[in-house]
Amino acid sequence: MRIAMIGTGYVGLVSGACIADFGHAVVCVDKDTAKIELLRRGEIPIWEPGLHDLVRSNVREERLSFATNLEEAVREADAVFIAVGTPSRRGDGYADISHVYQAAAAIAAALNGFTVIITKSTVPVGTGDEVERIVREIRPDADFAVVSNPEFLREGAAIHDFKHPDRVVVGTNDDRARQVLADIYRPLSLNQAPIVYTSRRTAELIKYSANAFLATKITFINEIADLCEKVGTDVQEVARGIGLDNRIGGKFLHPGPGFGGSCFPKDIRALIKTAQDHEVPLRILEAVVAVNDNRKRAMARKVSILFSGALRGRVIGVLGLTFKPNTDDMREAPSLALITALQDMDAKVRVFDPAGMEQAKAVLNDVTYCDSAYSCADAADAIVIVTEWEQFRALDLGRLRDLMACPVVVDLRNVYRAEEMHRHGFIYNCVGKRPATPILSDGGSYEQLLWAMRPPLPAS
Numbered sequence: 001m002r003i004a005m006i007g008t009g010y011v012g013l014v015s016g017a018c019i020a021d022f023g024h025a026v027v028c029v030d031k032d033t034a035k036i037e038l039l040r041r042g043e044i045p046i047w048e049p050g051l052h053d054l055v056r057s058n059v060r061e062e063r064l065s066f067a068t069n070l071e072e073a074v075r076e077a078d079a080v081f082i083a084v085g086t087p088s089r090r091g092d093g094y095a096d097i098s099h100v101y102q103a104a105a106a107i108a109a110a111l112n113g114f115t116v117i118i119t120k121s122t123v124p125v126g127t128g129d130e131v132e133r134i135v136r137e138i139r140p141d142a143d144f145a146v147v148s149n150p151e152f153l154r155e156g157a158a159i160h161d162f163k164h165p166d167r168v169v170v171g172t173n174d175d176r177a178r179q180v181l182a183d184i185y186r187p188l189s190l191n192q193a194p195i196v197y198t199s200r201r202t203a204e205l206i207k208y209s210a211n212a213f214l215a216t217k218i219t220f221i222n223e224i225a226d227l228c229e230k231v232g233t234d235v236q237e238v239a240r241g242i243g244l245d246n247r248i249g250g251k252f253l254h255p256g257p258g259f260g261g262s263c264f265p266k267d268i269r270a271l272i273k274t275a276q277d278h279e280v281p282l283r284i285l286e287a288v289v290a291v292n293d294n295r296k297r298a299m300a301r302k303v304s305i306l307f308s309g310a311l312r313g314r315v316i317g318v319l320g321l322t323f324k325p326n327t328d329d330m331r332e333a334p335s336l337a338l339i340t341a342l343q344d345m346d347a348k349v350r351v352f353d354p355a356g357m358e359q360a361k362a363v364l365n366d367v368t369y370c371d372s373a374y375s376c377a378d379a380a381d382a383i384v385i386v387t388e389w390e391q392f393r394a395l396d397l398g399r400l401r402d403l404m405a406c407p408v409v410v411d412l413r414n415v416y417r418a419e420e421m422h423r424h425g426f427i428y429n430c431v432g433k434r435p436a437t438p439i440l441s442d443g444g445s446y447e448q449l450l451w452a453m454r455p456p457l458p459a460s
């Protein structure tokens with residue numbers, strides 16, 4: 001089958017490369033000429049494990065190509081995916097679907113023979129109806145069907161997720177379109193991925209509801225983590241204890257600095273707005289947004305508490321900037337609010353991320369960029385682990401401690417065990433646990449240890 005993928009970002013490029021790998025002929029189109037030139041030179045504009053090899057092999061087999069000319073790609077295609085961005089509309093939180101509508105209009109002009117137009121972008125309920133109206137208005141003669149096929153891949157595991165999805169959701173009432181989608185995704189039947197056929201509007205809402213539920217789960221365990229810290233229990237044990245219940249499930253029960261990224265924040269805001277327009281306030285999601293926003297800055301207070309609330313002049317090393325490991329995506333990363341809060345307290349911030357530094361430079365000011373975790377720790381008063389990159393899971397703790405001015409580690413992803421950190425001489429704070437009391441030779445308390453190890457304030 002011949003396929004055009006409109007929008008060659010995280011979703012469009014991964015989907016295009018995977019669908020080409022299924023054996024279809026795919027042209028990935030983008031209006032960003034620099035991006036297309038890069039791809040034509042064999043370079044990958046995003047950091048996604050395995051993507052380089054997948055793109056290279058499918059280009060070599062002549063199943064995958066890149067273009068800026070949308071008309072030509074659509075004219076040849078049996079199916080056209082729309083995978084353009086749907087960011088938050090500036091100022092009001094609605095999804096900005098103008099790129100989807102622009103793409104729809106451009107597609108309409110080039111339609112040639114029966115074509116299935118498939119919205120893969122995350123769009124509010126009813127967007128497919130409007131796409132159909134736009135296309136029909138421009139091309140009353142065209143033979144086409146508009147389908148919703150939302151994407152559930154996770155950045156950092158995108159290829160695996162695309163090829164081994166929990167389900168594929170196809171929203172259409174058109175039998176011919178259904179057949180085309182079944183043909184595109186046929187290779188997935190080997191992996192026994194269920195295809196959920198439903199109406200277009202239902203498919204659109206499934207995507208938002210899935211993201212909203214996952215964000216709620218994260219926010220729930222984050223609040224339970226706060227309670228654990230007060231009542232002296234361990235949130236990881238609580239999460240395991242509830243997660244083993246099949247009705248709940250263990251995934252997305254990891255406490256941390258709050259959710260971020262390119263999808264959850266904008267999608268939840270957009271869903272709340274859609275619901276408000278239909279006079280159905282989504283109070284739980286409104287609370288999720290408020291709690292999550294608060295939490296990112298609260299993480300900076302977790303650091304300042306260890307310095308009696310005074311961070312002026314302190315050097316804080318931040319390990320991990322991206323919203324999750326294995327991506328370079330900095331969109332709405334919790335590190336941004338955390339670093340701003342540290343800077344508001346007049347701390348000096350050093351940062352290191354294995355992949356996100358270039359993207360970070362566009363959005364982060366007045367920080368020192370370091371070239372490794374160890375140079376980030378050099379002369380630091382505290383290290384904050386914000387993103388659980390594999391590289392940060394097995395740091396040489398002795399080396400780290402020797403480099404630091406003050407051996408304080410605030411682990412916002414619970415990567416390390418308190419006993420191990422104390423053994424290496426760190427003052428260690430994590431999420432959702434009361435710090436274990438280290439054994440002091442004089443039998444003193446953890447608080448005394450903190451006080452004893454508290455470094456002198458820098459000379460003003």
Ligand SMILES: NC(=O)c1ccc[n+]([C@@H]2O[C@H](COP(=O)([O-])OP(=O)(O)OC[C@H]3O[C@@H](n4cnc5c(N)ncnc54)[C@H](O)[C@@H]3O)[C@@H](O)[C@H]2O)c1
Nearest residue numbers: 007008009010011030031032084085086099121122151155
């Ligand atoms: N990133 C994710 O993990 C993820 C996961 C699931 C769903 N989604 C959804 O998929 C959609 C795309 O997300 P993304 O992260 O890939 O976005 P992105 O910003 O990385 O990429 C979008 C691309 O579309 C291009 N584009 C915009 N208008 C165009 C047009 N008219 N013609 C050609 N190209 C055009 C842009 O230049 C850009 O390269 C969004 O709706 C998002 O919510 C994203």
